[in-house]
Amino acid sequence: MGQCGCFGAAQKEQRAEADRLEAQEARARAAEAAQKRQQEYEKSAAGRAARAHIKAMKEAKTSSNQGEPVLKWQMG
Numbered sequence: 001m002g003q004c005g006c007f008g009a010a011q012k013e014q015r016a017e018a019d020r021l022e023a024q025e026a027r028a029r030a031a032e033a034a035q036k037r038q039q040e041y042e043k044s045a046a047g048r049a050a051r052a053h054i055k056a057m058k059e060a061k062t063s064s065n066q067g068e069p070v071l072k073w074q075m076g
Contacts, residue, residue: 041047 042051
């Protein structure tokens, strides 16, 4: 005899909800781990050097070429 499809619907919904909660918890754990790695990197020598390099690049970019074109073309 045929089976009614509505009997398994509740079980599928429960499984889908459990999967959703499990995925949400996994994303939260991954975000916490990424934040911890970022904090450790910022405290490390490489992180400090990278931050100093970015700051120096920004300062050099704003201080040089005050309205001057990078390339100057000459005709003739």
